[in-house]
Amino acid sequence: MRVLFVNRMLGMARGGGETFDLEIGARLERLGCRVSYLAGRPLVRRPPVVLGHRRVDWLRTPDLTWVPWDRLRGGWRLRTLDFQLFERRAATRARWLEGGTDVIQVCELAWFVGWYKRLGGRTPVVLRLTAPDFYDPLGGVNAADAVIASGATVNRVRRSLRADCVAIQNGVDPELFSPGASAFRHVHGIPADALVILMVARFHYVKRHDLVLDAFARLCRAGFPDARLVLAGSGPLERRVRRQAAEYRLGSRVIFLGETPFSDMPEVYRAADLAVIASEYESFCFAALEAMACGLALVTTDTEWVPRLIGREQGGLVVPRGDVAALARAFETLGRRPELRSGMGRWNRREVERRYTWDGSARRLLELYRELTCAQGRHQG
Numbered sequence: 001m002r003v004l005f006v007n008r009m010l011g012m013a014r015g016g017g018e019t020f021d022l023e024i025g026a027r028l029e030r031l032g033c034r035v036s037y038l039a040g041r042p043l044v045r046r047p048p049v050v051l052g053h054r055r056v057d058w059l060r061t062p063d064l065t066w067v068p069w070d071r072l073r074g075g076w077r078l079r080t081l082d083f084q085l086f087e088r089r090a091a092t093r094a095r096w097l098e099g100g101t102d103v104i105q106v107c108e109l110a111w112f113v114g115w116y117k118r119l120g121g122r123t124p125v126v127l128r129l130t131a132p133d134f135y136d137p138l139g140g141v142n143a144a145d146a147v148i149a150s151g152a153t154v155n156r157v158r159r160s161l162r163a164d165c166v167a168i169q170n171g172v173d174p175e176l177f178s179p180g181a182s183a184f185r186h187v188h189g190i191p192a193d194a195l196v197i198l199m200v201a202r203f204h205y206v207k208r209h210d211l212v213l214d215a216f217a218r219l220c221r222a223g224f225p226d227a228r229l230v231l232a233g234s235g236p237l238e239r240r241v242r243r244q245a246a247e248y249r250l251g252s253r254v255i256f257l258g259e260t261p262f263s264d265m266p267e268v269y270r271a272a273d274l275a276v277i278a279s280e281y282e283s284f285c286f287a288a289l290e291a292m293a294c295g296l297a298l299v300t301t302d303t304e305w306v307p308r309l310i311g312r313e314q315g316g317l318v319v320p321r322g323d324v325a326a327l328a329r330a331f332e333t334l335g336r337r338p339e340l341r342s343g344m345g346r347w348n349r350r351e352v353e354r355r356y357t358w359d360g361s362a363r364r365l366l367e368l369y370r371e372l373t374c375a376q377g378r379h380q381g
């Protein structure tokens with residue numbers, strides 16, 4: 001089976017979509033598939049995501065991800081144009097490559113699917129949706145040969161767009177992300193007995209870094225003067241969050257790691273006592289899975305899917321979205337009860353090992369590919 005993954009952001013950042021494609025691709029190769037990637041690379045040269053030995057066909061593309069488009073009047077047009085330029089070129093390239101491809105796996109790009117089908121593309125296309133909100137003027141979702149999703153997105157897509165949407169579970173590598181020793185505290189001068197809270201998220205409004213900083217400031221005043229808040233990620237709101245931390249006079253108690261290599265993240269998780277998800281919305285949340293695999297308890301908002309990951313409150317505490325006081329109380333509860341957060345962390349680790357590994361998802365996806373190629377063969381015959 002020859003599979004072409006189309007992912008615009010693969011050479012620019014590693015978010016949930018990129019993690020899915022890289023991890024699933026590696027497992028598909030173990031199952032005997034030949035996997036290649038069609039990806040975007042910025043016009044201004046920057047080091048791409050590490051792809052190792054993977055086969056990649058690069059397309060130069062504008063990169064406006066640093067622009068806070070959701071905060072600008074008409075900013076959505078910039079974002080749409082940014083993606084459309086890549087998707088149209090990628091559809092043309094995929095059409096040219098289809099003689100050596102059995103299945104095309106597309107990350108989120110409905111416009112690509114529409115263009116590819118209009119160009120007369122014959123290879124079956126599987127469209128993965130990470131959220132139910134997307135721009136689809138060419139009807140790419142309905143034109144796709146199959147649509148897959150995970151988490152809360154599955155039911156939303158089934159209700160409104162494709163009743164046949166296939167659930168392919170996100171996963172985590174439990175060998176890479178696992179409990180263990182870490183030198184992170186020593187490197188950053190963090191006392192061994194200090195409470196460390198970790199937030200792994202892009203600096204975007206929906207992630208609510210502002211609430212986390214406010215709750216953390218309250219925690220420090222409530223008897224945790226040595227506590228640390230570690231923020232891993234980058235994004236358009238980072239400067240604003242840094243200014244907020246300075247206004248709260250948190251100083252070295254807040255550690256901004258920036259964009260951290262994926263391979264370095266297990267070391268960061270292992271140094272933490274708990275992880276926080278404060279988002280207004282999460283369809284699934286890879287950061288939650290990674291923290292769970294490392295044996296951390298979670299504090300999360302009631303953001304639809306993450307509470308399900310932790311068994312409601314077996315693996316952490318759930319607070320209302322936007323409630324900074326409740327968030328601060330949850331930090332303090334777990335901060336004062338190490339035995340509680342340890343038990344939650346053990347439950348999370350067991351849940352990951354039982355339900356959220358990549359191998360099972362790759363096998364299910366390969367079954368879908370085979371169904372599509374067999375159906376295509378019958379149709380052509």
